[in-house]
Amino acid sequence: MASPEPGETGGELVPLNPRLGGNRPVTPRAEAVIVLAEQGFGRNEIARRSGIPKASVSAIADAYGISFDRTQTKEALKARLTQLREAEMNVARGLLEDIIEARIRLRMTTTDRDFAFQSKALGDLTQAYQRMVPEWSSADTDEDAKSMLGDLMVGIKAFSKEQRAMEAAEARGEEMPDWWHERKNRYKTPEEIQNDEAH
Structure with missing residues (x-):
């Protein structure tokens, strides 16, 4: 049996991660962590949203070189708070x-x-x-x-x-x-x- 090509695992295609050099297959769980981390979510929020345990989020982040920069997380939090404030104000206008x-x-x-x-x-x-x-x-x-x-x-x-x-x-x-x-x-x-x- 031939070894799988890069990007394949046991005949099942798995997307490569071009953001991290493109040489490492990405599991769906890892992809969820990567996408949420890029959106500025912190470790705890990623675990809550994805249902992946915090320890696994940390392990995936370490494996893919993702660091949870507090300033990036704070900026994302500010942006989310601004969006929530705008939504509240729209409801208030309706009222x-x-x-x-x-x-x-x-x-x-x-x-x-x-x-x-x-x-x-x-x-x-x-x-x-x-x-x-x-x-x-x-x-x-x-x-x-x-x-x-x-x-x-x-x-x-x-x-x-x-x-x-x-x-x-x-x-x-x-x-x-x-x-x-x-x-x-x-x-x-x-x-x-x-x-x-x-x-």
Whole structure:
């Protein structure tokens, strides 16, 4: 039986590692360690993500000349924290949009019951938003706060302008899109909807 060619083991192809000279076959476990280490993950995180024991991660790293540079790991951690912060802020922006709509719904309520439900929803959304958005620290500038409030005001004004335009068009007897009726009917009782349809 002929000996396997480089890159083969027992008839099964195994990719070579060109990053480390290309002369050593790479097992799937070693490849997982190499890829995660290149992404800046530390030894413990690689073990957690790949399910490979820490001792094996260390042995594979030593065999392939991988060192776990703390500065590289810190940079990767900072990048991941930045990504998480951005994701949190996107969720917070969504909650802010929901708060704006909840305030408008609260103003459109016609019954005490609806007012109570909308007040509860608005309170819950506001609390969720406050938990998502970190408190302003002394390092944060006033400009950041002004920018957020400015964005909120622009959003409220745009929504209010659209609302007034749609109400004016409806008052003129223009054909309204289905979403308009669905949005208005969302806050009405079934009896109110039947009364509107009867007129």
